Amino acid sequence: MNLKRKLMAVAIGAGLAPVFVVALPAATASAHGYISSPPSRQANCARGAVANCGPIIYEPQSVEGPKGLRSCNAGLSQFAVLADESRAWPKASVGGTVTFNWVLTAQHATSTWEYYIGGTRIAVFDDGGRTPGASVSHTVNLGGRTGTQKLLAIWNISNTANAFYSCVDLQVGGGGTTNPPTTPPPTTTPPPTTTPPTQPPAGGTWAAGKSYAVGSQVTYGGSTYKCLQAHTSITGWEPSSTPALWQKL
Amino acid sequence: MKRALLVLTAGLLLLAGCGTDPAPAPATGAPLTPAAASTSAEFNSADVMFLQMMIPHLGQGAEIARLAKDRTAREEVKVLAAAIEVTQVFEADTMSDLLRDWKQPATMDANPDAHAHHGGLPLTSPDTIAMLAAVTDNFETKFLNLLTGHQHNAVEMAKAETAGGANPQVKEMANRIVQSRTAEISQMLAFLGK
Numbered sequence: 541m542n543l544k545r546k547l548m549a550v551a552i553g554a555g556l557a558p559v560f561v562v563a564l565p566a567a568t569a570s571a572h573g574y575i576s577s578p579p580s581r582q583a584n585c586a587r588g589a590v591a592n593c594g595p596i597i598y599e600p601q602s603v604e605g606p607k608g609l610r611s612c613n614a615g616l617s618q619f620a621v622l623a624d625e626s627r628a629w630p631k632a633s634v635g636g637t638v639t640f641n642w643v644l645t646a647q648h649a650t651s652t653w654e655y656y657i658g659g660t661r662i663a664v665f666d667d668g669g670r671t672p673g674a675s676v677s678h679t680v681n682l683g684g685r686t687g688t689q690k691l692l693a694i695w696n697i698s699n700t701a702n703a704f705y706s707c708v709d710l711q712v713g714g715g716g717t718t719n720p721p722t723t724p725p726p727t728t729t730p731p732p733t734t735t736p737p738t739q740p741p742a743g744g745t746w747a748a749g750k751s752y753a754v755g756s757q758v759t760y761g762g763s764t765y766k767c768l769q770a771h772t773s774i775t776g777w778e779p780s781s782t783p784a785l786w787q788k789l
Numbered sequence: 790m791k792r793a794l795l796v797l798t799a800g801l802l803l804l805a806g807c808g809t810d811p812a813p814a815p816a817t818g819a820p821l822t823p824a825a826a827s828t829s830a831e832f833n834s835a836d837v838m839f840l841q842m843m844i845p846h847l848g849q850g851a852e853i854a855r856l857a858k859d860r861t862a863r864e865e866v867k868v869l870a871a872a873i874e875v876t877q878v879f880e881a882d883t884m885s886d887l888l889r890d891w892k893q894p895a896t897m898d899a900n901p902d903a904h905a906h907h908g909g910l911p912l913t914s915p916d917t918i919a920m921l922a923a924v925t926d927n928f929e930t931k932f933l934n935l936l937t938g939h940q941h942n943a944v945e946m947a948k949a950e951t952a953g954g955a956n957p958q959v960k961e962m963a964n965r966i967v968q969s970r971t972a973e974i975s976q977m978l979a980f981l982g983k
Contacts, residue, residue, distance in 0.1 A: 579978065647914060675935060776969025
């Protein structure tokens with residue numbers, strides 16, 4: 541039953557005058573995606589490896605534009621940082637053949653996956669309209685290129701006019717590794733959403749970004765808590781609101 | 790008859806919650822105090838739909854996280870997965886309790902067409918989870934990628950709630966979901982990048 545008829549049935553059933561909602565053509569969950577390893581620029585922003593990226597850190601999966609673009613930010617001004625070559629983008633140390641892995645927020649019908657370096661398409665994978673499986677990875681031969689390389693990967697969606705763009709900075713073939721630091725990046729606290737966040741109570745020993753073992757104790761908001769489950773603390777898992785991790789003593 | 794009424798109620802809530810004018814912008818500047826977060830406070834259709842959508846989504850996240858328990862993965866990945874599992878199970882229980890208090894249906898309309906106008910149901914396909922369970926090589930990478938994608942969807946749903954919901958407790962939960970999942974994604978991307 542299509543959406544309009546369904547709405548009509550509900551409205552009539554309730555004795556209301558039917559109100560039609562404009563139904564958008566998408567019949568499946570809207571899909572987004574980006575390359576997670578080696579880290580794309582948006583992934584490096586989202587993990588805090590690069591500072592001051594702007595809104596991309598909240599939606600690395602949304603670098604979407606019409607097919608056929610060749611920019612790292614799909615022409616989107618709010619993500620212009622991705623096309624900013626003056627930034628210190630961490631370069632992944634790789635060999636002559638690289639396996640790229642994607643995060644997808646939904647498995648969406650795909651036409652092709654394309655890989656470009658310097659305007660030359662070095663690899664293409666044709667899914668012919670199929671839906672990706674549980675994970676997507678492609679092994680790409682860099683064609684003998686060495687040194688610093690910027691790769692552009694494109695996920696072409698089959699049944700829309702759009703594609704998703706991921707630039708990945710590579711250092712090919714050793715000699716002066718420029719890997720991102722191996723220590724975990726500090727947990728970044730996102731700025732408030734439309735609802736102002738609760739101001740954390742003053743004082744207490746609990747802090748985000750710390751590794752807590754079972755049995756360890758902290759104070760938070762004037763109360764003492766015991767850790768029930770080992771974890772690295774994050775904003776949003778405060779003791780007062782996370783009884784699954786913290787038992788109030 | 791009762792079931793029909795329940796379905797009708799769910800349908801009406803769906804109708805009311807999607808495609809209407811956006812809810813008035815929430816008051817800015819005033820921090821939420823614990824006293825304001827009351828389960829008997831008002832709620833709207835966006836609150837109900839958020840809870841109905843999140844409960845199965847949380848279950849799926851816990852199911853995905855559980856897969857890491859017996860598979861080859863770094864210790865830090867397993868620790869994060871176990872913490873995600875227990876926290877999400879608790880969140881789902883809290884949400885179920887709320888819907889019961891409000892006398893609202895526990896489940897949403899599962900017909901994908903009913904959600905077509907806001908991009909469809911943001912659930913991960915059960916087939917995809919089953920596929921992940923069956924992988925024999927490089928489990929950790931695939932696990933982290935699937936769970937990261939799943940958590941991105943949770944953030945999107947939670948942001949819709951903070952923008953359109955009315956109930957202070959649920960909006961606070963949604964805000965914590967935005968914060969915690971964003972931090973989890975950041976951690977998982979760091980694991981993937983190493």
